[in-house]
Amino acid sequence: MEHAMTLVIFTFLSQMAIGAFACLFFIDTYKEKISERSTVISLITILAISAVAVVVSVFHLGHPFAAYRALLNFGASWLTREIVFFPLFMFFVLLYTFFAKTKAQKQILGWTTVVFGAVTIFSTAMIYTIPSVPAWNNGTTLAAFFLTALLPGPILVQLLLALLEKRTVNFNLYTTVVAFLALLLNGVTVSVLKSGLPAAVESAGLLTASPLFWIKIATLAAAFALAGYFLLKKKAGTVSTVTTLFALVIVAEFLGRILFYSSGVHL
Amino acid sequence: MAKKQKRYAFLINLERCIGCNACTVSCKSFYDLHPSINRRFVRETSELLTGTPKRNYISTSCNHCDRPACATACPTGAYIKLDNGIVKHNQDRCIGCRMCATACPYGVPQFDPVKKKMDKCDMCVDRLEAGEQPICVVSCPLEAIAIVDLNEIDESQVVADLPGFADSSITGSSTRFILPKGTTVVRGGIKSWNTL
């Protein structure tokens, strides 16, 4: 479990950071004007989260100081690709933070960063899309990993802006939709697993038997309800509602990731 | 004409295997492995493999697959598929990330808690090159393990799949099995049964 925990933390934090960057980039470049101070602080937060993710990930190696050797199999290994793309993502976040001044620069650097982030998430998902663990060997892995970017990521940005700018950007429609998709994915995953190989069926059993699974469903449902409520009320929400929302999705996605590893029954 | 390249593979004779684990222990001893590391695994397989219930075992090690999942998963390229069919793990390169263990459908690579690296069977490649048989082959008291050339054997006499053994087509497992023969079972009715 200790070993898997480092992977849980890495994948969760890295995906959240990628999602947060994408969100910040879109707001910054295409939607609303945010103060440079807020942008930089948010970007540094994203970098910090990414750095923590990297440090934690190294600890799951038997030989952390030989981690550089993990770059040697780019041609075949999705793990190598992940290890190449995530630092590239971080590097471009850094460039974006300090060197993107004009809108054109922001667009070029921002899009590059988003692409590297997306490729990172894709690579991570592909590491686990393997026949030896039937529960992972389908599209739900990719969907789950992208949802971790798309749900807690933007809400993190929303929270940061709420704290820094003392105003709440209205994400309610987006959050409601994505939370609904996240809820839906649970149902899809369970039904996919149940119709799969015996090991996948066993995974489905482990999943639904776990109290963590139901806590995850409950927190997602609460997030959906909260965002939906403000959507109907046409209100942006306060710092405390955004904080609540963030707490809910963090718990949901983190538990989801723990479950992902703990219910992955090997052939 | 050049001689065709050999494709080495393990051939396990289930009719002979008695599940004794002599292969596991002799290998552990010969290679001075950490006690938690087994390069061979002996498992019970279905009692009903041949119809009537009886004790059946499979002894497997690394299956030296045609499309090794370990090699694809490994970020350091520590696994190489040699021309002779053997999948060799280069421990000097290994960083102990354990992705190979996750990716292998057979759970073959194991984490050595002292070396903090992965460990697996290399079919005693050094011995093979020196013209000797692997340790498990020469140790098995029932001579149930053999090394064969997949180019030479009659595939109709062997199988690649068994209950309790992951689908060989996923990674192209090279291990082949000779199935056990059926045993005629006579079990008398026992009268005292109903009074238990």
Add this chain to the structure above:
Amino acid sequence: MKKRRKQTQSRISNETLRTNPERMVTKLEMSSNEMETPVNENELQANETGTAAPVNPNEEKLVRKMALYMFLAKFYSGNLLKIDREMWNRLGDMVREEVSFFDHEKMQQGSRMIIQAVNDAAELEFDFNRLFVGPDRLEAAPYESVYRGTERAFMQAETMAVRKFYERAGLSLVNKNREPDDHLSFELEFAGYLLEESLEDSVYYELYEAFLRLHLFQWVERHCELVREKTANGLITGVSYLLQGLMEVERKQMNVLRR
């Protein structure tokens, strides 16, 4: 002083030892011609009248460490089991004297416990045997391989690595192959020997640091903690603090963190 620091900081990596034993061996051969026991009484007496050179604090530290290594080695060899209370009192005072030099809490705690616990000397042998000797399964086996390779067997790779190290320093156990080379008392005695030799040849200091890093640091502290889990005997507990403290002092000096 400066020169010494430079020497103490030079490191021999495991790699060097493995790949270049000849170099080490030649150096060792040039430096030591005859075998001496760490304490050679005849020589001591012969030099009784010799005047001491100005005391170099760094070398004083070496000698004091050496004294502690020898005390601990004797303890683990079982030689101190049969001594009487009075002797324990004297030893305890002497150990305290050596320890006071280091200003390290754990070591001082250890020496205090040894002095206070002389009453435990009566049960010392039984507890000592239960933990380290047998005949029942050892509760805190004092063998490196037990900590590094689980409780597999002696004389496997871990024990042989220690043997190789002794051999590189030109030593071999008198009881070779009758007792595992990686018994704590041998390893401690060896560390003490290297320290003594280093007074004359800095190569031995390099070996000493390498031995600590590659062997003693790898298991001794875990052993000490296990000992304290398994016994309430004050003497043994005191020794375990003393030993662990010594390791911590060494780590600090060599700047090696415990993993």
Add this chain to the structure above:
Amino acid sequence: MSKVSRRTFLKGSAVLGALAGIGGTASSFKKIKPAKAAGKKKQVFSSCPRNCYDTCSIVTTVEDGTIKFVTGNMNNTYTNGRLCVKGYTYPNYVYSPDRIKYPMRQKERGSGKWERISWDEAYDIIAKKILEIKKEYGTTLPIALNKYSGNFNVLNNAVEGMLSSWGYTTRAQGTPCWPAGIDSQTFDFGAAVANDPEVMVKAKYLIVWGANPAWTSVHSMSIIERAKENGTKIVVIDPIMTDTASKADEYIGIKASTDGALALGMAKYILDHNLHDMEWMKKNSIGYEEYLNYLRNNITVEWASEKTGVPVEVIERLAREYAAAKPAAIWLGYGLQRHTNGGASVRAIDALAAMTGNIGVAGGGANYAQTECYGFNYAVQSAGTPPEGDKAGGDRMLNMNNFPAQVLAINNDPEQIPIKMLWVACRNPIAQDPEASVSYKAFESIDFIVTADLWFNETVKQSDIVLPVSSIFETWGLTASYWHYWVNVNEPAIEPLYESKSDLEIAMGISKRLNELEPGSCTYPTDRSIEEWISNELADDFIKKFGFKTWRDILEKGTAKVEGYEAAWSDGKFRTPSGKYEFLSETCAANGHHALPVYVEEMEVPKDRPIRLFSPHWKYGLHSQFQNLEWMRSIHNEPFVEIHPALAKKKGIEDGDMVRVESEVGYVEVKAKITHTVPKDAVVIYEAWYKEQNFNANFLLKATPSDMGSYATGQAGLAFHDQFVTVEKI
């Protein structure tokens, strides 16, 4: 820094000065030439001395004085260059941290307060105790020996010799394993002599009856596999679908303890259909008419079917096939005779083989065991003769299979000379004997207990002195099998670890001390080297038989085979009183049994404990050996009880549940393993000693004697498989 000032420094250390005076100044190290450090590699022949059919000849690879690997000796065609799983663990066995390292004395039995003593002290304490007993009782009869099969190296018989050289003593006599069958074969043939097992390949038909060589004799199993591939039909008769049965062409799941009925039923069919070998019987046997009349008058196939649960048509077919195949072999295992009617069953099966003329035929036989190959001088044993003046006039024999109860009876009876001292060697009686609670009481009633062993175990725990014994790799040895016809030599591979000594060295050490204390008090020779003892063991005619010039010639191949046993009894010279095969044995009758191999009713199943318990041998251990080793534990470390799905269902037990198995004398709590391979009315727990687990199949065993054994082995055997239990889910 000059040498002078350096030494002054050293002197300045009070601790170093003080320490120098304690325990000597000698260093644990010596200086070596670094160039010489590289280890030398060599291979020596060893021999596995365990209580096992296979008694393998081993090649041990030694590097720099330590064992690296063991494998089978190719020169021995039975061992065939391969070992069993237990044999491959030997490097782990020798270097286990759990080995006893030094002679030690326990302050109070069971207290765990051990003090290390020197060998001299140990010898002194023991010798003084012996002399004290001798002085008080005028005899050494209060000294008892409990030794058996932990090590069958012939030199270990020095323990018996050692006790004899003190005087007349009390002995645990007999054997738990095979005595009923040995008696049967002695009544029938005059001795137990089996065909060379390597000739089994010549059989056209092979019945493995109550044996599981796949677990207990893997090299024989290999021969059986070869026979099968040659076209031999393999039939296994056993209540359990063993691994051997799983490899057979046909498996007969017989009701336990009814093997005699099956043999008689088959014989009846053979007689009725005139398939028997009248010529052989007339020429080679006595009592065949009486036997055939017994079959005619008392046996029907239907009755046999009723008894055994084997359908009539199967019995008939088996009988037909067995009688028609020439030659046809039967391997009688030790399992089938561990019953209250076990000896009778073996006689019935012997008779079946004899009536079909399968005796004295290569590839035939009623093969149970052989005691022929023990062609040693037993010099180590006979070297000990009681000194003058022991008033007892003879040893006092107790039944090994009921030793604790008999010790208690003696010590509670003021009329008898009590047992004051016990010597335990090659054995762990507290763990391995039935009714452990009685063992504890018996031990309590004895003043002074010495145990010589390699391992700390329950018996050592209850001892006053423990002596560390060397492993096979640390001393000389000679072994012979009770199954195949090879003699193996065991050359020391390494130096003895710690302060361990062989039983023979201990015998000489004590003798020396006794004679120092009181000259003439012990007759055991102390002036011979171990190699001299070895040379004394191999008799001259034995050496000649192999064409050797000296005994050392055996070291060339490590092993030598006694030829001439392809077909035991082919000379027709049976060792019975009549010189013939005895269907009708007066000796048997004189020993309280039937003269004819008639059916003896099996033990009745108690109503309150209706489930039979089998506790056969375990594949990863041999009694209390091997399963405790780290390497074995990495493969398997969890005892289990095998239960048929039908019984499990009835009791609400699922695979992996913990269950309580309880007998009249004790209980164990153990994990259930559901399998179709055991009978519905029985459970199976394999006997083994697991390290640090409060589990032992023997907790459940009652010391119920088997019918025979006292004639040839001195004492009746144990009905290990007539044990009855209840099983409940916890």
